[in-house]
Amino acid sequence: MTHDHDLELRPTPAQTEAALDPPPGRTGGDLVVETLAGLGATTVFGLPGQHALGVFDALRRSDLRYIGLRVENNAGFAADAYGRITGEAAPLLLSTGPGALTSLAALQEARAASAPVLAISSQVPTAGLGGGRHGYLHELPDQAASFRGVVKSVHTVRAASQIPSAIAEAWRSALTAPHGPVWVEIPQDVLLAETLLPVVTGVDATPEEPAPRVELTAVAADWLSRAARPAIIAGGGVVRADAAGKLRQLAEALQAPVVTTFGGKGAFPWRHPLSLQSWLEDRHTTDFLEDADVLLVVGSGLGELSSNYHTFTPRGRVVQIEADLGKLEANHPALGIHADARLALQALLETVRPREDAGAPARVRALLDRVRARIDAQGLDLEQRVLAAVRRALPADAPSFWDMTILAYWAWSAFDAGRPNTMHSAQGAGGLGYGFPAALGAAAADPTRPVLAVSGDGGALYSIAELATARQYDLNVTWLIVDDGGYGILREYMTDAFGQATATELTRPDFVALAESFGVPGVRTTPENLTADLTAALAAPGPSVVVLPAVLRMFAPTHRT
Template sequence: MGGSAPRNGGDLVTETLTALGAGVAFGIPGQHALGLFDALRRAPELRFVSSRVENNAAFAADGHARLTGEVTPLLVSTGPGALLTLASLQESRAAGAPVLVISSQIPRAGLGGGRHGYLHELPEQSASFANVTKSAVTVRHASQIPSALAEAWRTAAAAPAGPVLVEIPQDVLLEPTVVPPVTDVDAMPAPLAPRAEMVDEAARLLDEARRPVVLAGGGVSRSGGQKALLELAEALQAPVATTFGGKDAFPWEHPLSLQSWIEDRHTTDYLEGADVLLVVGSGLGELSSNYHTFAPKGRVVQVEADLGKLEANVPALGIHGDAALTLAALAERVSPRDRNPEVAAEVAGVKARVAKRLVGQDLAAEQTLLASVRAALPDDAPSFWDMTVLAYWAWSAWDPRDGQMHSAQGSGGLGYGFPAALGAAATGRGPVLAVSGDGGAMYSIAELATARQHDLDVTWLIVDDGGYGILREYMQGAFGEATHTELTRPDFVALAASFGVPATLTSPERVEEDLAVALSEPGPSVVVLPMHVGLFAATHLDG
């Protein structure tokens, strides 16, 4: 290398990430991590997107990981920087987003009960990540970096996917290394194939079923199992409902599609009436089981990559396996049935009853708003939704078409939509939509600077109802009035403009046109809609 500075631990990190296939990383620099960030200067093939707050950087990595299905690096510093990512990583863990967190650490002399008094020091930093990552590893020598990162990468990608942590002490990142440039690392995780006898038994039950039905969850989408699910459903003539996390698992307008009205008792009752219900890629948690009111009358076959979720909520024939691999195996084994118009008529009947119930709730403005947003967004563009009332509508009613819909319903934290959309936009694939309420928007308003600095193609729709709209609805319903839900907020249009981000104040009548114009212009933009959005009564039966 002539007179150039010797390579160090930081270079091993960037070389390993590049060799594993990373093209972009997210994060924020910090004192103990300077050796890593200096190495980024020597790694032009690894693009770095710098956020303003670590939790938003983690959301950005999550959004990128969900859109691409690829492990996405998140680079943060010791102590406060690392800890700020925890709430975001809880969402990534719940939603199966493969984020590789690389955090710095205090020097090795302070680890394991050694010296004390270092800046950002924690007694055991990795212990804080135990509940939100699949694994946590501390590197103590530069030569360990390539293997540690490669193993963490495979762990993050392996079904069920999720975040992992590798922490590297400050002196390890800075120390010179004689390890040659990293090129030979394995990024491929071992496939989680189902056991053959379990697939055979599930195929037998489905073949013998008179009314088989499928509930498809996020595991189908994450595994790329959509094609296999379509083949299986058509072979069985089985209606398919999707969970909120698996909205693109099955074609929305297919004659067998029950869509995503799984909080509605009409849909729940239909699922319960199946003599064999195939639940694939879902743990049947609170939202997917209509708040644990779901009580199947027939046999349940559950396919789940997360072993701890098998039969956790409903007794079933539990198959531990990757959703795509299991669906493909089932599609090969079941006996195809003739197309049955009676099944399509049943599905249409369920959706008609759901629509009739909504008509009786005086919610035309909300339905029109969601339709306007859908019409403005190109069919193949992804959308990212914060925990806001309009997102609750979208969970059930949004047609993802050829794009993807992602939200924070995994763990339910605020502030997800905009930074996650920025992470998705870092792929350069075209416009991305983010949707927030005014309360959630304040969690990530600083990321307008990130959007402008990196010229990320995100249009941010902020629905301003003057407070925490969901909490207002819940408190009024439970206690008769809401407390501490009303918020002072900024002039979002002027604030966005101060960052150099074009912004528009819109109305329900103009929102489709204004959103379409904003989405058609490259770079970041903001559209603010002052409007109170009401919730629908999800579980109420009214004939």
């Protein structure tokens, strides 16, 4: 008996001839780049290293575009952003030991933010695996163990024939919701050895999309349809699932106010009559959400920031839609629906009964008025003017990448992202140095739009070497550096907690002169000139740096202690 899929697996005569007569001189490294190309990759990030030279040599024989950064962690941030912007798995090529380990902080951010990164690392030769017997340079007793607690999955290769399947399996893992970073490691001798295996021409690695159970969405739809005061918290899962349109349809059908988490910026229109915006570090917003008799949480685990530092205590029923199984009911009891946000929202749209609530927009306006009055009473005009200047300068469709700096903390709550998948920050794991290298990855993903990076002077020093990368590849990134002479947010934290700050003041360079030494134009600006200077920099092709000397302060969050 012949099945249809049997016919699909039968090679054509031309495929058979090519498979039986592969071109000479190919290595395990060629199998790596052929597999990546077969999966649809077009761009790879990374740094070469001694044990990884086999795969880098193979790049020379491929059509893959290589973007080389100066520090492995920054290469990881660039791959992270490429994955966020494109929705594709971003290959990250690393060498053994120190090179691999230097990427850990970036991979932690990718895991926390569900960014699909495919990290491929070399290993010591197979004879040295198991630890310490041969004393190879860069050798670790168990390199993969350093990554198991950080990435979604680890895939080990010990022979050339394993390379295509291992990379395909890792690719599928990275793109299966929840997205995330994955790890593949291949020994040096396997990458260098010649292979007679056929050229890899196509690989099937279709990711899975967890679909909701119908009995759960039926209950959720009934609760929401009968609710008196429904509300919605929209997280990053909505953005990653490209489900913003479905979220808006559902909110309007239910007349349910929506707040977006810091990771979900842009998931719901900022000026919509039902938009609570993103004021999560605010007691008024927390009270509003606690008062909901049915709260729908989509694509968020309600972690520390999304729950107003774990002070949020819902009093009504909670429905939580989450692709990451481990986050279901991790912080609050709920009707937990393990599903991709887009599929679950579609199921609810097909099941809910529309409800009328003419008073919902008025309640939203009243809440935002209370938030605005609280912020305005704190004497923070400079901070609000600076953030507004950035918004005016940034084109509506241009992505922005924010480091862990005071202006970014403001942006989480107060910045209108404009569109889904345009505002990104390092708030997943909270490491410094994310903004600029991530922006470079986004510019590599889409060279038709300018990209904005925002850093403080402390975070900028983590990634200053990537000015060379920006210049080498002529990437359209404008880097706004807010220079306050130190680690500004830590200065505030320590002063508030202990009366004075320690280890927060920094000797820093002349950032404009430093940028110009790399051949990157720079300008020093003021709050009054910021919009004009940023607008000009973003409109000019290639990289640029805008430095704003300013000491900004955080607004006071309000939550129960």
